[in-house]
Amino acid sequence: EDQVTQSPEALRLQEGESSSLNCSYTVSGLRGLFWYRQDPGKGPEFLFTLYSAGEEKEKERLKATLTKKESFLHITAPKPEDSATYLCAVQRASGYALNFGKGTSLLVTP
Amino acid sequence: SQTIHQWPATLVQPVGSPLSLECTVEGTSNPNLYWYRQAAGRGLQLLFYSVGIGQISSEVPQNLSASRPQDRQFILSSKKLLLSDSGFYLCAWSVGSGETQYFGPGTRLLVL
Numbered sequence: 001e002d003q004v005t006q007s008p009e010a011l012r013l014q015e016g017e018s019s020s021l022n023c024s025y026t027v028s029g030l031r032g033l034f035w036y037r038q039d040p041g042k043g044p045e046f047l048f049t050l051y052s053a054g055e056e057k058e059k060e061r062l063k064a065t066l067t068k069k070e071s072f073l074h075i076t077a078p079k080p081e082d083s084a085t086y087l088c089a090v091q092r093a094s095g096y097a098l099n100f101g102k103g104t105s106l107l108v109t110p
Numbered sequence: 111s112q113t114i115h116q117w118p119a120t121l122v123q124p125v126g127s128p129l130s131l132e133c134t135v136e137g138t139s140n141p142n143l144y145w146y147r148q149a150a151g152r153g154l155q156l157l158f159y160s161v162g163i164g165q166i167s168s169e170v171p172q173n174l175s176a177s178r179p180q181d182r183q184f185i186l187s188s189k190k191l192l193l194s195d196s197g198f199y200l201c202a203w204s205v206g207s208g209e210t211q212y213f214g215p216g217t218r219l220l221v222l
Contacts, residue, residue, distance in 0.1 A: 004153070031208050043200050043213035044154075087154070096142065096161075096207050097169055100153035 002027045006088050006101035013078055013108050021073040021104045023088030031093040033071050035064050038085045038103070078108045112137035114214040116201050122220045129174075129188040131217050133201030136182065141203040143184040144211060145176055148198040160184060161207075196221045
């Protein structure tokens, strides 16, 4: 059975304090790993898709990396507007479902 | 550009009442459509997906059903709601399988 575990559950950073969020996964035949951002009461907003180990993608202060067992979302010099829950999901090569982790709740204080 | 709509945004329903949630997508043709539920303290779980009009696949056994009467319309229904049906319901679309899924704004359902 596929498993996606995100850590930490919650993270509090000061503005400008860089850190990383972790997503560990086990899946039979990975098609892709997805990162989303979710603000309270809203639908998830797509950030990145990673398809193979060694792949990296960047967007503004965010950088996502992928290995065969885990993915990291690195946040460089975060700002208060980066506060949100960050969700990781994996998709099997043979299926349609995204299998989500429970997310990391990030709070960036001024 | 593509846009996805869901309504209503919030719904409070008594146990045993029927349910109908609607999702529509604009700006794309023949999308794959998905219904997910996000329950408190749990990750998003796929309930149904559809690759075409009238084609519905169920991922988990449950009290709910889905229909796709038009290419860009996806409906989630129940004949009799249970307390356990409470949650945040999200519709999503993708160009095809394996492609990025884009989510709508969601419907928060509270069953009392």
